[in-house]
Amino acid sequence: MAVDLNLLLLFAEIAETPNLSRAAKRLGVSRSSISQRLKVLERQMGAQLLRRTTRRVDLTDAGRTAYEHAIRIREDASAVQAAMAGHTKHPRGHVRLSVPTGLGRLVLAPVLIDFLARYPDITLQVSFSNRVGDLIAGNIDVAVRIMSDPPDTVVARELCPVEWRLCAAPDLVEALPVANPDDLAGHAIVAPPPAGRDHVIQLRRNGRNRILSVVPRVQAEDFLFLQDALMAGAGIGMLPDYMADPAISDGRLMALLTDYQVIGPGDRILLLTTPTAHPAPAVRALVEFLRASVPDWALARRAGRPPPAGTESAALPRS
Structure with missing residues (x-):
């Protein structure tokens, strides 16, 4: 039986909420409708995707696999929509970012504020954490971490070394x-x-x-x-x-x-994202901005100069 991609995208929304009632409210439909569509998808998949309790739902192993594929499909659809609407020139959307506590407060906070000023149509949800977790399970688009050897389940880009x-x-x-x-x-x-x-x-x-x-x-x-x-x-x-x-x-x-x-615990500041051929324009804009801004700050620091007053960079034309 073919899998209904719309149901798979619906499943991604369900998986990102704590329970079916919250998912129904978020999507503007009834809880019974959500439950029925989920049963159809599970029948198409031939596997149970969620473990339901009175208070929350948890992904099964099959559900986790389905969710990983669903968000890739959603990202691809978002990339197509953005290209058609010209979003690649004027990025918009929501990005979920995780940063370490000290690095986030002392270095990245002003960079992120400059990013928001440059891209008024992008919204950020920033969490502060030093743990290296699963980006997909943590519902994170971009993570910045200090480490030496990133897991092979992510795409890692070095921003600058750390001593x-x-x-x-x-x-x-x-x-x-x-x-x-x-x-x-x-x-x-x-x-x-x-x-x-x-x-x-x-x-x-x-x-x-x-x-x-x-x-x-x-x-x-x-x-x-x-x-x-x-x-x-x-x-x-x-x-x-x-x-x-x-x-x-x-x-x-x-x-x-x-x-x-x-x-120390790590010798590089790394930018981590999930593997995808077509990242959402808002995610791509943040990644490019951090890659241009953080090395500039690091070079200034090592030269004993004050860090740049802003993150204006010739490498990043203003949208």
Whole structure:
């Protein structure tokens, strides 16, 4: 039996809502109508797509596969519609973006505000998270993450490299100096994930690694909190350069063991999207804007110059 593509697109809308009643309200139809159409699609598919409870619906394995194909069909349809309506020249639409906490607040927030000013017909839904999750399951169009090896289920584009600093409050280091890696054993440690009592600090010098096992005093996924804890003297820990360097420059933090390279949770800022031959124009506009803007900021930072006042770029003509 052939699958009705309209029902498949309807299923994508259902899968993105917590329950059938909410889906019916969102689509402007009755709950019974939604339920009947879902049964028809399941009959066409020959598989149960959702597990229903009184409060919510969850995707089965077959439903997850169907949803992945449905959103690709929806993206292709959106791309065709956009091309016919001239949206490629004047992008419009909604983009769901996930960014890390510290990077999102300190670096990407002004870039995204400039993006919204340039593209008034595009709306953004921004979530702040440091976890690398499934974009499709998380209903995310674009994610920015700091990592070294992206999963092979996504398309990854490098925005710029990241370096890590081992640092602490000056008063803490003055009271108990750190002249070599062994001196870290006498200090409390402030650490990012992975969580757990067994944590490793990895340092590299002259091509040789030094790995130190430590028990963190404080662990958190939120790097803004980690930065506050370090500046308050809660311990020694690592921060990415875009957070550490300004605080080191103005004396709020001190860089430690600077003759070593600090190996952090990731060495690149990556832009992650789902594999699709025809991304929606709004998604494509955001991807291009971030790829043009973030490297400019990184180059200015490494040259010791203030970051660009805006994100105007000759590479991105104003629409």
